[in-house]
Amino acid sequence: MAASDVTETSSYASSTVCKICSKIKGIYVCPRCNILYCSLLCYQSELHLNCSEAFYKECVMEDIKSQGRDPFPEKKMNEILQQLQGNENNSNIDSDDDNDDSVEDLHERLRNVNLDDADSVWEQLTPTEKQEFYDMLQSGDASQLVVSWEPWWLFRKQKTLIQDVETEQVSPHPVYEANCPTVKNDVPLLSQISKTVAAPCVKYNILNVLGAYCYTTRFMNGEHHSMPAEASNILVNLSANLNFNHTYDSAVLALEAVAHEVVHYVWLGGSQESVICMKNDIECILTGPEDSNCSFYLKASLSDIYRLMSKAKHSKSIDPSAVKKTGEFTKRFKEHSLPSFVQKDKLRLVIKKLEYYLSWSRDHADEICCLRL
Incomplete structure (x- = not known):
């Protein structure tokens, strides 16, 4: 190799490395200062503190300004609350009747x-x-x-050391299956549809999808199937693998990418606690309900995502011919609204990818279930 080639290679490597930790390849660019960084930790590090703090300050100032335009200033709100409280105290006798009429x-x-x-x-x-x-x-x-939803993947079957043979009931299906999404078993094995060996990055790409799924389902409080267009929109936007076909070569990068997107979309209200919760959820999914069936939660999750995307594809909410009106509620609470829905053409590609992941999981589930985050 010529000296010039070595110099060019070295220059290229140095130009793509994270400018904050200088250890691994940078995959993100700060929208404010255009610095290349590799993870959320680097983005929030002291070396980048001035820029990141300025970003959050701008978000807060925007929120304050939007509240300042509200027709109900603080003084007026207090007067109304006091008036409502006075009315309530003066009408205790007829309160039940009034509530019923209301x-x-x-x-x-x-x-x-x-x-x-x-x-x-x-x-x-x-x-x-x-x-x-x-x-x-x-x-x-x-x-x-709203009653907080408890994810089905938190259940872990307790090991029974002593079992009464007379009272033991033999069931073809474990009890936990009734509380989980039905596993889609009508997909072929990967070995039946492809002779090409799957790339090592597939398991990490699936982790990226699972991270987005866990965060989405908790954000929707378990009601993701009642709003498939909205839920699929959040999930796809949080998973760069589904959204942009990004691939990952480690579990850390795959999950950091989801955490980065959570911070990017301010309307999701992401926090460090919610990111930690997401990672704990993934560990529960990879562990499974019991040692003898450790891949069940993985397959159930991918099946649930597949059905969600299929529902979204047939949802009228993403019909491009539909005219979306902007009413008073949407204008007033625009910080809680969602970006444009994922279109049907893209959803078709996402569904095809999920079919591949389901086939992969039937052959290689152990490769991902043995990962420790």
Whole structure:
């Protein structure tokens, strides 16, 4: 090799290495300073602190400005709350009747309204109901109205050292299968559809998809199938493997990529705790419900993602001919709205990739289940 070639190779390597840790290849570019970095940890490091803090400061300032344009300033909100509290104290005797009438009235107003259309529902609320909703959203009390969903993959069958033979019930299906998504078993083995050896990166690419799946399902509180277009949109945007065909050569990079996207999409409200929770969820999925069936949760997860994408593909929400209106609710709470839905052509490609991953998991599930994050 000529000296010039060595110099060019060295120059190229140095130009693609992370500019913060200077250890591994940089795969992300900071949108503010254009510096190349490799992970979320490097992005938040002291060497990049001035830029990252400025980014978060801008997010906070944008939020403050949006609140400043709200027609209900703090003083007015306090006056309304005090007035509502006074009215409540003065009408304790008839409170039950009033509540019943209010519920019936609201039920009547929402009778022919599409409950999946937030703008249509918002138009039917009274000014007092809108204010109560806004107060609840601002205080964080709205989250208390929803029962927190417990993921099915957290279940782990306890080992029984002593079993009473007389009371033992033999069942063809373990109990935990009833609480899990049905495994899609109608896909062929990978060895039956391809003679090419699967690339080593496949297992890490699947980890990237699983990370996005865990975060999405928790964000949707387990209701992802009731809003398939919205849920698939979040999942695809969090998984660079599904979104841009990015590949990974380690588990760390695969999961760091999801964490990076969570931070990038401010509307997801990502935090360090939520990222840690995502990684713990993946460990539970890879461990499985029991040692004798450790790959079951992996296959169930991929099957669930496959069905979610299939539902989204047939959803009217992503129909390009549909005109999406922007109502009062969407304008007022735009920080909680989603970006454009993933289109059907892209969903078809995603579904094909998931079919490949399902086939791969039937032959090579042990390769990914033995990974330790």
